[in-house]
Amino acid sequence: MFLEKTWERNYPLIEAAVSFHKSGVLWPDTYLIDVDTLRQNASRIRETADHNGLHLYFMLKQLGRNPAIAQELMRLGYDGAVVVDFREAETMIDSGIPIGNVGHLVQIPKAALKKILSAKPDYVTVYSLEKACEIDAVCAELSLEQKLMLRVLGETDLLYSGQYGGFPLSGLEGAAREFKKLGHIRVAGLTSFPCFLFDENSGKVEPTPNIGTLQKAKELLTAMGFSIDQMNMPSATCCASLPLIRQAGGTHGEPGHGLTGTTPLHAVSNCEEIPAIVYLSEVSHLCGDTSYCYGGGHYRRSHVKQALVGSPEEHRFLDVIPPTDESIDYHFGLNGPVRISESVVMAFRTQIFVTRSHVALIGGISEGKPQVLGIYTSEGMRIQ
Numbered sequence: 001m002f003l004e005k006t007w008e009r010n011y012p013l014i015e016a017a018v019s020f021h022k023s024g025v026l027w028p029d030t031y032l033i034d035v036d037t038l039r040q041n042a043s044r045i046r047e048t049a050d051h052n053g054l055h056l057y058f059m060l061k062q063l064g065r066n067p068a069i070a071q072e073l074m075r076l077g078y079d080g081a082v083v084v085d086f087r088e089a090e091t092m093i094d095s096g097i098p099i100g101n102v103g104h105l106v107q108i109p110k111a112a113l114k115k116i117l118s119a120k121p122d123y124v125t126v127y128s129l130e131k132a133c134e135i136d137a138v139c140a141e142l143s144l145e146q147k148l149m150l151r152v153l154g155e156t157d158l159l160y161s162g163q164y165g166g167f168p169l170s171g172l173e174g175a176a177r178e179f180k181k182l183g184h185i186r187v188a189g190l191t192s193f194p195c196f197l198f199d200e201n202s203g204k205v206e207p208t209p210n211i212g213t214l215q216k217a218k219e220l221l222t223a224m225g226f227s228i229d230q231m232n233m234p235s236a237t238c239c240a241s242l243p244l245i246r247q248a249g250g251t252h253g254e255p256g257h258g259l260t261g262t263t264p265l266h267a268v269s270n271c272e273e274i275p276a277i278v279y280l281s282e283v284s285h286l287c288g289d290t291s292y293c294y295g296g297g298h299y300r301r302s303h304v305k306q307a308l309v310g311s312p313e314e315h316r317f318l319d320v321i322p323p324t325d326e327s328i329d330y331h332f333g334l335n336g337p338v339r340i341s342e343s344v345v346m347a348f349r350t351q352i353f354v355t356r357s358h359v360a361l362i363g364g365i366s367e368g369k370p371q372v373l374g375i376y377t378s379e380g381m382r383i384q
Contacts, residue, residue: 001267001303002347003317006275009261010037015312016362016370017280018343022311025372028282029296030358031350033063035072035373036366037276038259042076044272045255048239052246057082057100059234059256063277064352064359065380067095068373073259074098080122082234082254086112088353091380093119101149101232101254104191105163107131113138117146123189123230125149127165129178132185139184148179149189149232154213158194166192169213169220176224187226190214194235196244198264205241205265211248218249236263239272262349267303279357281344283309284331290321291338297350297357298322298329304348309338320346352378 006014013034020026042058049056058073060066061084070081070092080100083089086109089102099121102108107127108116117124117138126132126148139146151166153159167175179187192210199206211233218228233250238258245253257263261273281293293307302322309316321333334344352359361373375384 001305001349002262002275003306003308003345005261005267005270006278006347007308009270009274010034010276011312012365012368012370013037013276013278013362014308014345016365017278017345018311019370020360020372021280021282021343026280026360027358028280028294028344029356030280030360030375031064031297031352032278032280032360032362033069033260034276034365035069035361035363037261037274038069039072039076041261041273041276042073042078042255042259044239045237045242045258046076046078048242048272049253052242054242054245054250055079055252057252057254058259059084059254061088061353062256062350063260064357064376064378065091066359066361066376067091067097067380068361068376068382070095070097084353086116087379089116089119101125101191104149104151104234105193107165110134114142117144118142120144123147123149125151125191127151127167129175132179132182136182136184144184146185147188147229148185149191149230150187150217151191152213152217153192154209154216156209157192157213158197158208158210160194163193169217172217172220173224176221176226187221188228189230189232190217190221190228191232191234195233195248195250196236196241198236203268205236205244207244207248215249236265238263238265240265257349275347277347277350279346279348279350281332281346283334283338283340283342283344285340286337289337291318291334291336292331293334293344295323295329295331297352297355298332299349299351299354300325302348302350304332304346306346307332307334308345309334309342311343358383
């Protein structure tokens, strides 16, 4: 999906991947992240957000919940992490990373509330009054007040499978009356997902109906006396979409793929952000005219298309045959015969936290002196 753009805009990253593979420093099933370019992308996003009066939480699930990257982003002035689930919350808490928003896509289990609330996240997103009551009780025990963000749903909103949940707009007023009875929480934010998506027809990032739901919810709650400080509008957050958040009345964006220049918009446009991640593999074997390279990093919505095989100087581009969705990704197929143990580089949409891959942070590429800064698991644990 991003191989052509990476070749065009960050050739040295591909070159470094092959070099580290041929020298035996990096094994197959490893993602390489160009830290110099990521830092540059993050700085541009931060500057654009400042210009538009917006706050930023960073989303790192797609990069393997990496605490070293999180620390770098905090140094650049980001407000904290948005954690996709309670596992990621633990990783960030244990690494000393402030949490901006937790509970957005996965609610906090009851047994994890004390640890996570003790870390004093800016906001906790809730889907139900029952979860808010659990949070209120733990906050009473800890002598804390916690700001809550409500995920709200409209009848025409776009939702992804496996991510259903929230307060129906039609029942929000009744729920809000109950929230007023709780003494250790304060409803102060609204969110939905996805609020923006890339449209293939227009070639632009466009708002979804979810934004209208957020706006109606804010009007309702404001009329009831609630002070809504945060209108959180995630998905496809990058320099190109930040002005859209401001125009829609948003206050916060959550860059994830934007940090590595890998939103769908980046596959078709030369955006401000430059591609900063590739996937490294190696040819394992041949079967007929099809070559197979080691897998482990496949994500069903990756849209992987091509692979570079061989060195950048003497390379071939081959079509990739990904495993079917019901299969384990032991291998990727390559449409053509290739010498066994040859280097393979791909660039596609990632969700590293759901893979078994390793992640190598690479520094010095911008100076022509690439070096491995560290190797991590897909869950953010440093192993080398």
